Amino acid sequence: MISIYIVTKNEERNIExxxxSVEGMGEVVVVDSGSxxxxLEIASKLNAKVSFHEWLGMAQQKEHAKNLCTNDWVLNLDADEELSPELKSEILEVIQRSDISGANIPIEEYFLxxxxxxITKKNSHVRLFKKALGSYGNERFHETPTVEGKIIDLKGGIRHYGETSIDVKVSKINLYSSGKAIDKFEKGKRSSILKLITIMPLAFxxxxxxxxxxxxxxRGFIGSMxxxxxxxxxxxxxxxxELKSRSKK
Known part of the structure; x- marks a missing residue:
């Protein structure tokens, strides 16, 4: 069997x-930070195990939710996502195997x-793994568990519906970029004028x-910009x- 864990806050539009999409797969754990x-009403009606945990950061929240799971295999899903039918079948086959520790799953983005x-190249993330072999670090956003052992690539995808508007996407990158910059600074990384000049055209x-x-x-041009x-x-x-750090000295 498998446990699916989801962290939430005010996701009534998406959680159902x-x-x-994971009905019949196994235990579902929902950890909420104050909806x-x-x-919570919707999650409870759909037989999820619902609990509250104060928000301390995305990685910490997901680690807490993972630790509440009782099955050997765990799957992380965000509230604004769903499993494709192909992926659901694939996962149920994969968790019968003993030779692997986890799986990369492609994310099928819905934009606007x-x-x-x-055939657009999709981002893939480790979302499925054996609970005892995976854990999260302290990244503020775009957290990915570190998993010991063999990781395979799955073909079925997770459908992501979160980027419903340009406003939502821009707000998200503003928030995420702040967290990622702090993570990089705390790890000792520093900026360079060359990267500041070249990073935007190269990323496009x-x-x-x-x-x-x-x-x-x-949509592809706007999203890439x-x-x-x-x-x-x-x-x-x-x-x-870096400037803020210097000013404190």
Whole structure:
């Protein structure tokens, strides 16, 4: 069997879709950090094990939720995501194997209400792993568990519906870039003028051409521009952190 864990806060628009996509798979653990909408009511009606945990950071929240799971295999899903039917079947086969520790799963992005082109290169993340072999670090955002042992790549995808508007996507990159910059600064990384100059055009080329977002028309161009700006913001805010550190001395 498998445990699915989801961290939430005010996700009444999304949580039902996520939970219905994992029906029949096993235990579902929902850890909430203070929803004021119907998130918990919906989750409880769909037989999830619901609990509260004060928000201390994404990695810490997911580590706490993972530790509440009681099965050997665990799957992390965000509230604004769902499993594709293909992935669901694939996971149920994978967890019968004893020769692997986890799996990379491609993320099928929906941007402005539409899915990306099927041959656009997708980002993949370790979302499925044996509980005893995986743990999270202290990253503020875009946290990925460290898993001991063999990791395989799955073909089925997780559908992500979170980027419903340009406003949402820009707000997200502003928030995430701040956390990523602080993480980098605390690890001793420093900014450079060369990277500040080159990171945005290079990130655009990677997103638009190499990852084939050009196949997504205007949405692909807009998304790639925002992705490039996100890369720039991380470097700019790293420099900002350096300036703040100097001013305190």
């Amino acid at each position: 879709r996520a939970l219905k 004021t909408d119907k998130t 209400g539409y899915p990306i082109h099927q 080329i990677k997103s638009y051409f190499i990852k084939r977002n050009l196949l997504n028309g205007k 925002i992705n490039a700006f996100y890369a720039f913001l991380k470097e700019a805010k790293l420099y900002e952190a």
